[in-house]
Amino acid sequence: MRMTGKSPILAAMLVVPLVLTGCGYGKTSSNIKPPPSSVSTTKPGDSKANASQTGAKATAAQNTHKTQIYLIDKHGHVAPQFLDLPTTKSVAKQVMDYMVIGGPVSEILPNGFQAVLPPGTTTSLNLKSDGTLVADFSKDFLNYDPKLETQMLQALTWTLTQFDNVKRVQLRVKGKDLAKMPASKTDLNASGLTRADGINNDMGQVTDVTGSRETTVYYLSQTTSGSMYYVPVTERIAGDEQDLTAVVNAVVSGPSTATSLETPFGSDVKLVSAPSVKDGIVTLNFNDNFYANAKQKLVSDKAVDVLAMSLIGKDGIKKVSIQVDGNSKMTLESGQSLTKPVSLPDVTKSGV
Helix, strand or coil, X not given: CECCCCCCCCCCCCCCCECEEECCCCCEEECCCCCCCCCCCCCCCCCHHHHHHHHHHHXXXXXXXXXXXXXXXXXXXXXXXXXXEECCCCHXXXXXXXXXXXXXXXXXXXXXXXXXXXXXXXXXXXXXXXXXXXXXXXXXXXXXXXXHHHHHHHHHXXXXXXXXXXXXXXXXXXXXXXXXXXXXXXXXXXXXXXXXXXXXXXXXXXXXXXXXEEEEEEEEEECCCCCEEEEEEEEEEECCCCCHHHXXXXXXXXXXXXXXXXXXXXXXCXXXXXXXXXXXXXXXXXXXXXXXXCCCXXXXXXXXXXXXXXXXXXXXXXXXXXXXXXXXXXXXXXXXXXXXXXXXXXXXXXXX
16 A cells, blocks of 8 residues: 655654673663753743753653564554653563553553553563573463464564564473464474564565565554554565565565555656665665655655665665665755665654
């Protein structure tokens, strides 16, 4: 489904590299520091009330940090949301507590989203030296909704593997390894769940398995209040691992089946040359239909966002450079100049 409007993204999203260290059950810790708060100085003539409000906001910002948690939206998709959580040294343990239905997340759930872990679930975490994070749940974990089994596993995996030194997640209940999920008998990889297992998997229209591959790309969805957010989808697309054109075409074309997802591109947007990668920067050269406003050389923030999120991390890509007919000087609809390659923190700060 293609977007019919160009409404601005309304909420802020911040990507912060996360690092988890831990030894022993319940002894997870993190060197994550909350984003620096913006503290305004009081100018001469400002009222004491304004100064007090500024100080209160600064204090509140210092006591919270933006944290990424994967939740389930109203369409059943697993999507990341950034929530303001109390500052803690045990961020990984905290995100598990905030994934519990009826838990502390209930007060701050975004519109249309729901938590994934059964009520009452508690978790102990133990990080092994090989990057395996063992999540040991209370028996309440087994009381999950069978219809949401896949989404729960994906949300757990993608939330916990956001930490730099977590490579895979192994599930236990009361100290015993889970080989299969009890409801739908989903096999759990003995070596642990990873992002390679996919998220919101959609095999689409591709029938040639040998001549295709799986890749995760990003689309957009919308809350009932109109706020936009990003949804990762693992699709099967034609081409081999080095074929970045196929990835870009998948993002531009939009989702093959999910009508609740959108692409920010028009139907006539096309690459005019194959993507090239040099020193970790992929250059994408589009035709002039890429412009949201050709006269003013404006491009959609959301279009840049989904391209960056879909490509960075693949084939050693660290940044994305956008060109239109060879021209790299343009402006985002939000007003920011787009003349240099973008990295993930640059593009996701305007997302949801």
